Amino acid sequence: MERRSKLVQESRPRSVEKAVTGLPSLSNIAELIRHGQITVGVIRPMGCVAIANDAHQSLAILVRRKGESLPQLLERLDLAVGKALHDDICTDEINTPSAT
Numbered sequence: 890m891e892r893r894s895k896l897v898q899e900s901r902p903r904s905v906e907k908a909v910t911g912l913p914s915l916s917n918i919a920e921l922i923r924h925g926q927i928t929v930g931v932i933r934p935m936g937c938v939a940i941a942n943d944a945h946q947s948l949a950i951l952v953r954r955k956g957e958s959l960p961q962l963l964e965r966l967d968l969a970v971g972k973a974l975h976d977d978i979c980t981d982e983i984n985t986p987s988a989t
Contacts, residue, residue, distance in 0.1 A: 920970075928940045939965075941973070948979055
């Protein structure tokens with residue numbers, strides 16, 4: 890039986906708050922995640938997306954722009970979540986409205 894090598898522990902901050910600096914407060918996302926969630930990841934064929942939803946609906950669906958950093962995407966998501974929470978305007982950059 891082969892022995893596995895031990896994992897090397899890197900010296901990293903234990904919390905995201907300590908690791909991330911220079912980000913805006915993202916207060917709208919903070920408000921949302923008390924009763925909803927955000928997801929950031931790759932959905933093919935769109936690429937990297939950021940989605941915010943509560944228990945009832947998607948509030949914002951954004952596609953990461955060419956050259957856009959993750960903090961910039963999160964800041965755009967925060968603004969879109971604010972529009973949804975405070976002005977009832979949902980943002981969807983993926984789905985096109987169907988003609989009826």
